[in-house]
Amino acid sequence: MPEISREILSVGDLNRAIAASLEDRFDTVWVGGEISNFKAYDSGHWYFSLKDEEGQIRCVMFRGRNGQVGFMPQSGDLVEVSASLGLYVPRGDIQLTIQTLRRAGMGGLYEAFLKLKAKLAKEGLFDEDRKRDIPTHPRSIGIITSPQAAALKDVLSTLARRAPHIPIVIYPTLVQGPDAPGGMIAALKAAEKENAVDVILLVRGGGSIEDLWAFNDEQLAYAIASSKIPVVSGVGHETDFTIADFVADLRAPTPTGAAELAAPRKDQLLQELDAIKQALLQRVNQRVEREAQTLDQLALRLGHALPNPDRMREQITNWQLRLNQAWSVRMENWKRNQSHYQSQLEMLNPQRTLERGYAVILSKDKEKLQAVRKPSELNTEQGYQVQLAEGRAEVTFSEVLREP
Template identity: 85%
Template sequence: MSEISREILSVGDLNRAIASSLEERFDAVWVSGEISNFKAYDSGHWYFSLKDEEGQIRCVMFRGRNGQVGFVPQSGDLVEVGASLGLYVPRGDIQLTIQTLRRAGMGGLYEAFLKLKARLAKEGLFDLERKREIPAHPRSIGIITSLQAAALKDVLSTLARRAPHIPIVIYPTLVQGPEAPSGIVAALKSAAKENAVDVILLVRGGGSIEDLWAFNDEQLAYAIAQSPIPIVSGVGHETDTTIADFVADLRAPTPTGAAELAAPRRDQMLQELAAIEQALSQRIHQRVEREAQTLDQFALRLSHALPNPERMREQIQHWQQRLKQAWLVRVDSWSRNQSHYAQQLEMLNPQRTLERGYAVVLNAKTGLQAVRNPDELNTHSAFEIRLADGVANVKFAELESRKS
């Protein structure tokens, strides 16, 4: 014993001795716990911790092993792992080197999600009968999201491409963190009070279950269900699902998908109008041809049945003329209606309004939102003025506001 006590070990030697002892004592173990601090490095290796209410332990799963798992775990997942217990010598940390990983649940957050989902489903918040129809041709579209969200740029780009004639109203709010649910609820109430949009896009980019947790809030679910304005949810990626998705009137797989579902394509509408015009013209000509054929048959029957064919022939000619005039009047009326509808559609083009001498003032600070109130103008912010022939970026040197 005295010889051992006189031996002085380096830290590395001591750690290696501990590692060897652990490997001999624990050949292979199965451990269950909740994943936290999950990180997947470019090397393909996974690093995370397993924890429960009594403790936690570091874990590593190398690329050759995690390729067989079949899914990428996330923080909050409840899993079971088969691993060897050892010690990472450079840091002196006890860790599990995982050979096998299988799903045992989804942790506390997912359990809370499932419980709330089941309760709200029982209350009827997900029923198809209560969902409102999304307008096919909205007069204006509202967007509820963060001004800093990447999803906002994608949505605005999609709407500008598909339906540049539809005005957009943005209701900015936090979409992540403990303050996000109340902010989204306030934005919904603001949109309902203003009643300036026909449909609302509730959007946010993808993330973990923790990142998207604001959209699993119970009060937000009730606010969505009670909204008088139809709501399209586009939260996360296609594989992400939240309580907001189930309550919303329509769920889109992505924020861009929400914009596509809410806005009709302008070029497609014009194509449909042209197709209707062609179909109407064809039906008119077909009807005229059928009636002309019927008239010929009547004329033939009359020529054989009546004693005074000359007089009846004159009457037939008279009827033919009247029928032709009636059809010409009807066709002319249809043509005028068609031109009127085309003019109305053209009048809806915002460019025509600008060409009449009007201009639109956009606030660059609020994401190019149209200025509606003189009080929104100031001398320290940049503004964008859109005219018929271009765009000007301005700063006001002096302002004098008055109500109309």
């Protein structure tokens, strides 16, 4: 009889009681582990599991929280989370409702990153209405990075493929270590002072948060925001975010992506010019046809109004000849302009300069190639590479005579 009189709970009531007990028992906890089965839903919420050698637990991070993470987690990432412990009543699963997520072992750096990000966002440095438009047809492009960085080679090859006619100016600087922020700030100021480029690419390859930390410098953020030249950031991989990315006028997922966003494709430019040409020809032909019809109407009216139709017909013929001559002259001018524009594009190709008999001398000092610009940089102790129109040659000088 006593067993019959006991209260019988529904499954939902039991799960709610367990959930309330867990919430009362545990305050916010910090948990570290490896992400497994990560899924980002269209709603913006993240669902995954945290696991280690001894177990795993389900996790959820809602959209309002994960917007502050700064990177897109992936299965296999080692992370640390602060969360409240509870139970998902419909399934009876214990789960963590995550409030903060950071990469494992980056607690101090990540906290500093979030603090500076919040400060600069409050000051308006990330506002879209503050950012400048990237020029669609830049006259020249500046690159701020390390000369030894692999990212520089990728950027230069991309620019050479897409827009070989656009001059490139490299502002060398450190991109890692305590001296890197000051070097990048100095490079930005040098670019502004020279005023030789229309857009700046601030690029570096991927790495850990420690490797990319120079791009989270507060003074560098202010320098990018105050730059008179638009800045495109291409730092790390697609999932890496730095303060420089948020404050730059345009963020690219990779250094190569930054080059693609800054440089128009040469073939597209030629297609645009051809489209403009065809549109002009169509409008001119339409205008000529309208004027010819008007001329026919005038000729008809003159033929009925004047007593000497033969003379008027002769004048009309002369007018037609003059119109045809003017039209021919105009067409020749348009053709010359088109050829001129095409010649200008071709002249901007560095290869054409070499084909005219010029050469570039590259020094091979310290296992890197640098263009020789002054006679004082030539000597007989080291070798040089001479870039010609149809190849390159390795040379050494037996004697160097410098003219004053």
